[in-house]
Every structure is written in C-alpha cells, then in structure tokens.
Amino acid sequence: MSTILRKNIFQRTRNLSIAVLLVSLFVLLASFAKAGGKVFLGDVPQQQSQPSELDTLVQAAYQAYQSGKLDDALANCAKAIALNPDDFRSHGIAGLAYAAQWKMKSASAEFATVIRLKPQLKEFYLLKAKADTSLGDLVEAIALCEEALKLDPNFADAYATIGEALEHTEQRQSEAISAYQSAIQIDPKLFRVYDSLGQLFLNLKDEKSAEKIFRQGMAADPKHMSGRFQLGRLFVQQGKLVEARQLWNERTSDEDRIQPTFVQLLTRAENMKRATELLAKNPNDPDALNEMGLAVLDGDSWVVDGRQERAIVYFRRALQIKPQFDRAQYNIVKAMIQYMDVSGKDKKKLDQELAKLRQLDPALAAEMEQYRKTYQGGLVGTPINVKQ
DSSP states (O other): OOHHHHHHTTTTOOOHHHHHHHHHHHHHHHHHHHHHHHHHHTTSOTTOSSOOHHHHHHHHHHHHHHTTOHHHHHHHHHHHHHHOTTOHHHHHHHHHHHHHTTOHHHHHHHHHHHHHHOTTOHHHHHHHHHHHHHTTOHHHHHHHHHHHHHHOTTOHHHHHHHHHHHTTOGGGHHHHHHHHHHHHHHOTTOTHHHHHHHHHHHHTTOHHHHHHHHHHHHHHOTTSOTTHHHHHHHHHHHTOHHHHHHHHHTOSOOOOOSSSOHHHHHHHHHHHHHHHHHHHHOTTOHHHHHHHHHHHHOOOTTOOSSHHHHHHHHHHHHHHHOTTOHHHHHHHHHHHHHHHHHHOOOHHHHHHHHHHHHHHOHHHHHHHHHHHHHOOOSOOOOOTTOOO
C-alpha cells in the first residue's frame, strides 16, 4: 500500500470501530504490497525473455497498485481479465484496488472470484470477509473466516476478523471476546487486537478488563505502543491525568490513527483542570475567566455540543471586569464564527462583535475576518482515492 494511502485514509476518522476495521484491512493490503509479488507475480516465468501480454499487464497492474495509482491498476486488470478471465491474479489486484478506494461491493466480488479460482489462498477469504463486514453482511463474513480456519486452524487473523464482525452485535459480543482472545493466544504479536478487545471491554463497561488487555498489549509489543494510547484515553476519562501524561511521555511513537488523538484529549483535560483550579482561586480575575473560556471552547470541529456558547459566558464576564480586554473580545468572535458555521444564525450579532474587536485591536479583527472566511466545521477532507 502506498505511503499516500496509509497517510490519508485515516484522516478525520472519528469512530474507533471504523478505524479498527480500516487498520485491519489495510494491514492486509500492506502485507500484499510487501509479499504480493510472490502471490501475483510468482506464476510469471522468471527465465522467459519475453513475458506474455497477460503477464505484462498483471505486472503493470500490481506495480500501479503498489504506487497508489489505483485507476491505472484497475485499467490494466480489466485488460488482463479480457485476455483471460480465469487468471486469479488480475481479479486479486482489482479487488485490492477497489478496497483501497473503499468500493467494497466491487472488492467483495473480485475477492469471491479469486476464492473460486484459487481456493487455497487463505488471505483472500479474510479480505472478502472484511469487505462484507463493511457492507453489513456478517453471516457471509464469519463463514469466510471459518473457511480460512479450515485451511489453517492457527490463522490468528481469521479469529481477529471474526471478532471485528461480531463485536457490535450485542447478543454475540461474548463470541467476539472469545475470538479476539484466540487471536492473541495464537499470535501475541497481532497488536491491533489488543486495542479492539480492550475497546470491546470498555463498551461493556468493564474498565478493569480493558486496562488489563491494554497493559498486556504494551508488554507484548517490543516498542511498548500496543494498547498505550487506548489506555491513556481510559485514564483521561477516569481523571488520572498524571498517569496518562506518563504514558504519553514514555511513548516510542506519535502515530495515533484515532481522532481526536490521545494527546489532544490529554492536553484538553489538563488545560481544563488547570483553568478550573485557577478560576476557583481567582473567580473575578479576567485572565482566569478568559483561560476558562478557552478550555471550554477547545474541541473537535465536528462536535456540536454547545461549548462555544458556554465559553462565551466566561469571555463576557472577563470583559465586564476589564472592558478593554481585546483577547476576550477576540475569543467571543472566534466562538461565534465556529457555532455560526454549523447553525448559520446570528450573522448580525457577529458583525457587531467584530466591530467591537476592530475598535480594540484592528490587527486582531483582521485576523478574525480571515478566520471567518476559512473556518469549516464538521468533517473536512476526503481520504485520497476514496470515492463516494
């Protein structure tokens, strides 16, 4: 899988279960980027000085897929399939390209063809299972995993995929737990499973078991990253900010595919704690009121929870005490721009607040006018090569 795909497919991913599915799918896709040459190109005669037209197209399709040129890969696959519809390689590469574009119905169909033509390739049962899970066909997904386990009873990824398929079906969550446990028992290095299993325990309100699994993942991982950020999120939720900060400080990587990231949640919680304590000591201090407003205002652009309106209360109190407090006025304008982007209301009020800011500090007002033009709430950005 190309670096561009890996980098962009997780942008603005808010839902953990979707992110986990993406992670597990693209781990498999990445494995084919490394080992796919043997799977797809192994049938090309190495001593043949002049490869056939079919082999040339398969090679070009696979190289395009590796480079992230998915449309080129699909075009070459189509030509190869026209030459020989029973060659599994072109169907397999097409399925991978469709999956990378999140065209799961097409991906599932191509993987089904690979399974029919080359039933011994166990990985394609899981690729189709993940595509079918994303389409809501859990019965088919689980049946495919069971077929893969017949080929290899110690196929840890198959158990993990069963867990992914079942974890959101309330009546079958115990089966999901069992499947996840089987996966890490067979392969303790299947690090993504620790996050999935721990999150499932959290969904079941079992924080003790979740913490145990996250710590187990950290112990199994030579880099001590598996489960670390999820454990950190749990500590933030529990108010254990010192322990959470320690987890962050001892990290060996900054990579966090879940939005908001652990460090964002931690920083917000620390700022809120600090601002709350400062305001308690100095309830009439305009600076303390302004800091409290900023702590309340901080949040994800896609979350609509009224925090902007709550923050404005603190900024106005600060201005009542210190009428020339330009930063408090600046923050009122900023908060109004944010909630107006979602609600579309109070345009005249915003103009009035901007006029007040312009009187206090023209440079700050100009900055907010530019912010007004560019601010976008909600989910922004579509992952590269994901076509809706």
